[in-house]
Amino acid sequence: MEKTYLEKIKETAAFIKDKVGDAPHIGVILGTGLGDLVNHIEIKYELNYADIPNFPVSTVEGHSGKLIFGNLGGKYIMAMQGRFHYYEGYDMKQVTFPVRVMRQLGVETLFVSNAAGGMNKEFRVGDVMIIVDHINLFPENPLRGKNYEELGTRFPAMTEAYSQALVKMADDIACEEKIRLMHGVYVGTPGPTFETPAEYEYFRIIGGDAVGMSTVPEVIVANHAGMRVFGVSVITDLGGKDIKEIPTHEEVQKAAILAQPVMTKVIKKMLERI
Numbered sequence: 001m002e003k004t005y006l007e008k009i010k011e012t013a014a015f016i017k018d019k020v021g022d023a024p025h026i027g028v029i030l031g032t033g034l035g036d037l038v039n040h041i042e043i044k045y046e047l048n049y050a051d052i053p054n055f056p057v058s059t060v061e062g063h064s065g066k067l068i069f070g071n072l073g074g075k076y077i078m079a080m081q082g083r084f085h086y087y088e089g090y091d092m093k094q095v096t097f098p099v100r101v102m103r104q105l106g107v108e109t110l111f112v113s114n115a116a117g118g119m120n121k122e123f124r125v126g127d128v129m130i131i132v133d134h135i136n137l138f139p140e141n142p143l144r145g146k147n148y149e150e151l152g153t154r155f156p157a158m159t160e161a162y163s164q165a166l167v168k169m170a171d172d173i174a175c176e177e178k179i180r181l182m183h184g185v186y187v188g189t190p191g192p193t194f195e196t197p198a199e200y201e202y203f204r205i206i207g208g209d210a211v212g213m214s215t216v217p218e219v220i221v222a223n224h225a226g227m228r229v230f231g232v233s234v235i236t237d238l239g240g241k242d243i244k245e246i247p248t249h250e251e252v253q254k255a256a257i258l259a260q261p262v263m264t265k266v267i268k269k270m271l272e273r274i
Helices: 005-020 035-040 097-105 164-177 197-205 216-224 249-273
Strands: 026-030 042-048 066-072 075-081 109-118 128-136 181-188 210-212 228-238
Touching: 005 042, 005 097, 026 035, 026 097, 035 066, 035 075, 035 249, 066 249, 075 097, 075 249, 097 216, 109 128, 109 216, 109 249, 128 164, 128 216, 128 249, 164 181, 164 228, 164 249, 181 216, 181 228, 210 228, 216 228, 228 249
Parallel strands: 026 075, 026 109, 109 228, 128 181, 181 210
Antiparallel strands: 042 066, 066 075, 109 210, 128 228
């Protein structure tokens, strides 16, 4: 008989616990070009996604596909090196499955990072934007279907999808370190096409500052599960009717690499204070 979603979560969590022992209370999802954070982790355990039961396997260049356990900023964390995207053909339950497993293992605070295109006229390529809210334009919600009360309530509030306390902490660090940190609303779209100039304008008009193809499903599930979330985007390209540059995946990765030192410093300092 096929296992239920809940049974799969529990089976995967039990497998990981058996391999690594007690799991941390902090999880980090490393997005495109943000793998440098891994070089700062004192790694204790590494598990390849391919070896973890029920885990999807990442198919995107720049996403390596490992679950890493170790110390960063004086805290024991687990990090996803490589995430899953709706555009790869996964359904939303698969995209967000690792977040479910993290929660089952005891993760209470989730850091998510991504590469995003900027619509805000104040933004520059290489800027780091703290996500203060999001607009969900994915065609499917990860909570659609049967709700397991054990995982969360049927109708979760999304009033504070991104923890205001963690945003303030990041702002304090930016002020102390004289780091340029932007704030903005992230628009989540299915991809995999980059946006048309008209779409960039539309997203800006409806209240978006940056747009990307990830993060929103994971944040919805994290909130449903009672986790607090800190989200951050690297602005890797700028779009709109007055911008003629054509974004490519390679350009996105290059811009993300430029922003890595800022991202790494902020997240490390935040971990020290949590």
